[in-house]
Amino acid sequence: MLDYHIHLFSHDDMAFDDQVTLSGVAQLCSVAKKRNLTEIAVTEHLFRFKEAKHFFLRAAEEAGDREAADFMHDYYNFHATLTLEHYVRILTEAKRRGLPVVLGLEMDCLPGQMDQVNSFLSTFPFDVVLGSVHFIKGHMFDVLDSYLQVSRWNTRGAEKVFSDYLVNLEELILSGTSDVLAHIDLVKITGRKPSDAAFNDFESELVNFVAKSIEKTVTEDGTGESSAGPLQVVELSSAGWRKPVGEPYPSHFVLEKLFDAGVGITFASDAHEPMGIGYRFTDLRRLADRVGYKNVSRFSGRNSFSFEIDKGQT
Template identity: 30%
Template sequence: MRIDIHNHTTRCNHAEGTIDEYIQRAIELGIDVYGFSEHAPMDFDPHYRLAFEEMDAYRNDIFEAREKYKEKIDILFGYEVDYLPGHMDERVLGEEVDYFIGSVHFIDKWSFDNPEFLSGWKDRDVDEIWEAYFEAIEAMAKFGRFDIAGHLDLIKVFKYLPKHDIRLLAKDALKAIKKADMVMELNAAGLRKPIGEIYPSKLLLEEAYELDIPITFGSDAHTPSQVGFAYEEITALAKEVGYTKAVTFRQRDRMLVTF
């Protein structure tokens, strides 16, 4: 079964293409389960996410598409929620979804993966940034409201790499993900970024495998051409590490399937 459940729509204000175009591309590629997980609204950084007043329209769009294409593909409805204490909202977290992806895009409100704020890397110690990032991932898992840990090592995006062993930096975060019974995604978007590497790295995926953390797959598409991006590469990495099954969802219930 081919799974791709981390994807966006134009409602996030930094994507292109219609919902139909995303789904039709997924069908062309033989994807069985395709999920929309729009950047959830919050009262911070509003230009890169859905607005609160668009939540009903977003839901309606996805449910209409689910019905329209039900004979060809399974369409899932979710949100990618930024873990940012004080800014997450019950209007989102109380939604009836198929899954929530919990992601960290901010360290002390610094958008470390946004090219507009690249200069922030020059003012801080890289190892300290990595430590703070994985502390935030650990806290995100302990928050206990998410189903999937999004792009685990997004912090590597611009190739600012730590001197310390990445496995040690991520150890407590991975243990928290396991304890929270979360799924971890293999996200192909890193191959489109300066790092040129899947999220997470093979080293961290091996650590997750040893902890028996289940996985799922996402292309993090922001254009229809990115749907299913590098699917063969991410599934090959998963198999190389030892995984043979992946998770899909419906109404937050997990199903383990062979990929």
């Protein structure tokens, strides 16, 4: 199996270039090997990089109110300390030396800026770009240790947070900027949900967005073969088991519908420290089996390749 969503730093830590090293990447590969993983994707957050800071500061300016804007501004100023060129150089060298790693990135949906983000990313030799929605109009809904962000859940209400999440998710998918959609139903992270009817509609919409993207590819190139462009792969992530919601992303229901729609999967721990690599992959594997998945996607140069999930491995 593969773990296609791994970070180099914990959210609480400020990161520096001299901590992004070949030996650090080798250590991640060594942990992965012990867990029977044959390849990993290092997918650091785009907001960690100085070269991309302006995208996030612009998003902060468009937050709904001053308090939210200030929070985002401080958050991205704190985190944007790495040099993307250095990160790319180290991961490229790790690959050249034969380490089982690919060069990835976790990108945020930046409403109204996706064309510029796409052009920016195309200047780097990424193997795989994950697309995520982490904030909605300045509400960083997955930051659970901030009174401000948690109180936003109360003032906005779960129904509004979930429906706004879908708006950003649709923009992300339609932009064609990412190869894999990360934690597709992340907005359930707190365990708070809208009414049953609204939640069912939410899950159906998630699937519709991805299915429509696939139909578009088939129509445009006439083959349906995977290539860089519209999203066709969604990650199956164990990270939700570490959060209040206590279940993987996506839910069993959504995963079944994605399978029926022909959507591929990757396996993802979203580890922010080495010991989190491959977290609960036996359970993820069981879930994929139950739904019917026999294949997993891997990426090189932003092209996807499907191959059989290793038998007998966790």
